[in-house]
Amino acid sequence: MSTAQHADLAIIGAGSGNTVPGEDLQGRTVLFERGLFGGTCLNAGCIPSKMLVKAAEAALSPADAARLGVELRVERTDWPGIRDRVFDRIDRIEAGGREYRQSQSPQLQAVTETVRFTGPRRLVTDSGAEWTADRIVIAAGARPVVPAIPGLDPARVDAPDSAVCTSETLMRRAEVPGHATIVGGGYVAMEMAHVLQGLGSEVTVLVRSETLLRGHDAEIRRTLGEAVQEHWDVRFGTTATKVTEREPGAASAPALELELSDGGVLATDLLLLAAGRTPNTDQLGLAAAGYDLHLDGRLAVDEYQRVLAGGEPQQGVYALGDICSPFQLKHVANHEARVVTANLQAERGREPLTAVNHRAVPSAVFSSPQIASVGLTEEDARAEHRDVLIARHDYADVAYGWALEEKRGFVKLVATADGSRLLGAHILGPDAASLLQPLIGVIALDLDPRRFVREQYWIHPALPEVVENALLKL
Ligand SMILES: Cc1cc2nc3c(=O)[nH]c(=O)nc-3n(C[C@H](O)[C@H](O)[C@H](O)COP(=O)(O)OP(=O)(O)OC[C@H]3O[C@@H](n4cnc5c(N)ncnc54)[C@H](O)[C@@H]3O)c2cc1C
Ligand SMILES: NC(=O)c1ccc[n+]([C@@H]2O[C@H](COP(=O)([O-])OP(=O)(O)OC[C@H]3O[C@@H](n4cnc5c(N)ncnc54)[C@H](O)[C@@H]3O)[C@@H](O)[C@H]2O)c1
Numbered sequence: 229m230s231t232a233q234h235a236d237l238a239i240i241g242a243g244s245g246n247t248v249p250g251e252d253l254q255g256r257t258v259l260f261e262r263g264l265f266g267g268t269c270l271n272a273g274c275i276p277s278k279m280l281v282k283a284a285e286a287a288l289s290p291a292d293a294a295r296l297g298v299e300l301r302v303e304r305t306d307w308p309g310i311r312d313r314v315f316d317r318i319d320r321i322e323a324g325g326r327e328y329r330q331s332q333s334p335q336l337q338a339v340t341e342t343v344r345f346t347g348p349r350r351l352v353t354d355s356g357a358e359w360t361a362d363r364i365v366i367a368a369g370a371r372p373v374v375p376a377i378p379g380l381d382p383a384r385v386d387a388p389d390s391a392v393c394t395s396e397t398l399m400r401r402a403e404v405p406g407h408a409t410i411v412g413g414g415y416v417a418m419e420m421a422h423v424l425q426g427l428g429s430e431v432t433v434l435v436r437s438e439t440l441l442r443g444h445d446a447e448i449r450r451t452l453g454e455a456v457q458e459h460w461d462v463r464f465g466t467t468a469t470k471v472t473e474r475e476p477g478a479a480s481a482p483a484l485e486l487e488l489s490d491g492g493v494l495a496t497d498l499l500l501l502a503a504g505r506t507p508n509t510d511q512l513g514l515a516a517a518g519y520d521l522h523l524d525g526r527l528a529v530d531e532y533q534r535v536l537a538g539g540e541p542q543q544g545v546y547a548l549g550d551i552c553s554p555f556q557l558k559h560v561a562n563h564e565a566r567v568v569t570a571n572l573q574a575e576r577g578r579e580p581l582t583a584v585n586h587r588a589v590p591s592a593v594f595s596s597p598q599i600a601s602v603g604l605t606e607e608d609a610r611a612e613h614r615d616v617l618i619a620r621h622d623y624a625d626v627a628y629g630w631a632l633e634e635k636r637g638f639v640k641l642v643a644t645a646d647g648s649r650l651l652g653a654h655i656l657g658p659d660a661a662s663l664l665q666p667l668i669g670v671i672a673l674d675l676d677p678r679r680f681v682r683e684q685y686w687i688h689p690a691l692p693e694v695v696e697n698a699l700l701k702l
Contacts, residue, residue, distance in 0.1 A: 231358060233258075237572070238351060238361035240343055240512070243267015244549045244561035245367025246325065248569050249336055254576075256335055258359060260351075262342040265325040268369055268550070269558040270318060276399045277419050279314045281594045284426025288596070295633040305427050307404045315400060344513035348537070349545070363544035363575075365568055366527060366535065367561075368512060370505040370550035372396060375411065379471040385501065391473060391483035392499045395420065404428050405497035409486060411468060412502035413440040418452075418595035420500055421460050426596075431460040432494060438464045441593065445605040445654040447640060452656065455597050455636060466490050471499065507551045519545075527552040532581040533568050544575065555589050588671040592661035597636060600664035603652030603671050606642050615645035619701035623657045626697060627689030632658060639663070639698040643677060647702040650677045655695075663695055677702055 236255025239245045242265045249257050264271040283305070290300040329338040341353040351359045372394035374382045384390045386397045393401070395416050408424045410417045413435035421431045433456075439449050440456070456462055470487035486494040507525045514521065520528035520536040527535060527547045534541035535552075546568040549561035563585065570582045590602035609616045623629035623637035637657020643650050653667035670680050681699035686692055 232350070232360045233358070235337075235359060235361045237363045237365070238359060239365040239367060240351075241267065241367035241369055241549070241551070242325070242329065242338070243269065243367060243369050244558070244565045245365055246329070247562065247565045248365050248367070248548075248572070249333065250569065254335075255362075256337070258337045258339055258361070259329060260339045260341065260343040260353070262340070262354075264322050265329065266318075266322050269561075271322060272396050272399065274558050276314050276318055277395075277423070278594055280310070280399060280423045280427075281419060283310045284423045285596075287428075288426045305404075307427060308402075310427070311400065342511070344511065345517040346513065348517045348542070350516075363572065364535075364546070365572075366512070366545070366547040366551055367549050367565070368508045368551045370507045370556060372416075372501060373504045373506050374501055375503045377411075377468050377471050379473075384473070391497060392471065392501065394501050398500055401498075406430065407432070407482060407496045408498045408500060409434060409468075409484075409494060409496040410500045410502055412504070413437065413462075413464075414442070414502060414504065415591075415593055416502035417500075418456070418593050420502060421456070422595045424500075425459055429498075432496065433460050433462045434466050434468060434488070435462060435464045436467050441599070443605075444599070444601055445640065445652070446607060448599055448601065448654050448656050451636060451638075452595070452597065452599060456595070459596070463488070463490070468499070505550065505556055509551060526554070531583040532571050533564055533584055534571075534581075544572075546571065554586065555591075557589065557591055560586070560589055588668060590664060590668045592664070594661070597656050598658065598660040599654075599656050600660035601652075601654045602664060602668045603650070604642055605652060605654070606640070609642045609651050613644065613651070616651065617641075617643040617645055617647055617702055619643070619698050621694050621698035621701060623691070623694050626691070626693040628691040629694060631689075632691075634658060637694075639694050641667075641677075641698050641702060643702050647678060648676055649674065650702075657694075659691060663692060666692070667695065 235258040237257045239248055239259045242259055242261035287302050287305050293300040343351050343353045346352050349361055374385050385392050386394055404427045408429045409432045410421055411434050421433055425431045440453050441449055467489045468486045469489050472485045474483050482495045482497045484496050484499055509521055509525050509527050518537045522528055529535055529547050529552045530541045533546045533548055535545040535547050548564035548568050550556045553560050567582050567584045574581050588602055592600040619641045621639050623634040640654045642652035650670045655664050670677055677699050686696040
């Protein structure tokens, strides 16, 4: 006889999955979380990284001020103070979320363990507790890839006394390294290089390919590459071929020696691995459940976020966020969580399901310069459409750009040949993420960009005039 406990709904992962159980969900719910409540975004991702970017930018402000004729000096950056300010706030929110789920959520049982499937709708925790559930939401996220580099012991990555880390532990480290080496040329590498340099590190970035931020518009990538090389030692087409870690605690610094594919040797205090994030599907025993996976390890879902098995959607089994999404972004995970919540309700009332909307997914990279992007790149648009219109306006050609003395920033728009539909928008420069937002609306709501620009006021002389002028050029 089975001793398994039974739930109406089981949720795996209290990151974005934690938003699914609302007041109106009926029946017994179990929420499995092996780590921190709030998941990656709150504890080791979007939120602490942006709080640190802000501190780094304050430390880098003398260079901006100097362009304006103001001489500023940074007296000191108080890393322990900055780190503790950031994580005191975050840790309190995490503890509050945990406490709420553990003792104040009626009908919900929080199980703070790792769980895996032993069959379809059948689960077991690490301590052996068995569960069955009528409906399941899989929101188990992703984790940093640890590339195979000779000499690198994967078990030591992120250990408290190790000089090799990922974004999981970087932001809570005891010290800012004198010299940091970053493997990767993607989002994490660009943002963390900015943070580390701002807070006092010398930074070397090892980029396996010849470009930063693969998938972004080529002009954006090229301009970013030129800009960051003014501050960081960026080595394109270069990988680490061997890592030698000195004895932990050995007096002689630096802690690591790296052999590089170009034959060079690099002594460094910290190695940050920022080589992508892999979905946690391999840790979930999914073969026992028979659910389908994509080649890149993502759980396969249909447009209603229902998990597929043998190509067929499984009623009542959903996935959301990094475990299944083609976009590893928090706003996408949140949207998918809303779709899943709506569909759990709809299923009960036998109402139509809501489809996910992955059109016009924006992203921003909070580096220096900041980048924000939505829709097609120029290259993709040219491949998809016979003719396209490209419009570009520089920050330097609007009044607020003069106030900023901004030389590099620009807005680039990609539209259909007649200018009636915006296909993509790409911004590089101060406040790019905020400037992009109205253009996300134009694409998402299929607004005519010619009406959008003409039939509203644009505040003069505010920075959005750079967006207005790019739109006028269409
Ligand atoms: C450094 C960094 C910065 C980022 N910045 C941004 C940003 O600025 N903007 C943005 O949009 N996105 C950003 N992201 C991406 C964003 O954090 C993720 O896309 C988002 O958090 C994914 O949410 P999720 O719910 O899918 O996964 P997670 O938040 O990772 O939640 C998954 C949860 O499942 C738990 N879990 C996993 N397996 C099991 C198991 N077997 N049993 C029990 N529990 C399990 C985990 O402990 C975790 O808490 C950033 C990511 C990083 C790493
Ligand atoms: N601001 C944001 O929205 C934000 C910030 C951070 C992370 N994220 C999300 O998290 C995801 C993961 O970030 P990321 O920077 O780790 O991944 P990424 O996919 O953005 O970049 C990975 C980089 O590592 C390189 N790489 C891969 N394997 C390698 C290897 N074996 N050796 C050397 N280099 C290798 C790739 O060429 C690439 O440059 C992002 O794709 C993004 O979706 C978003």
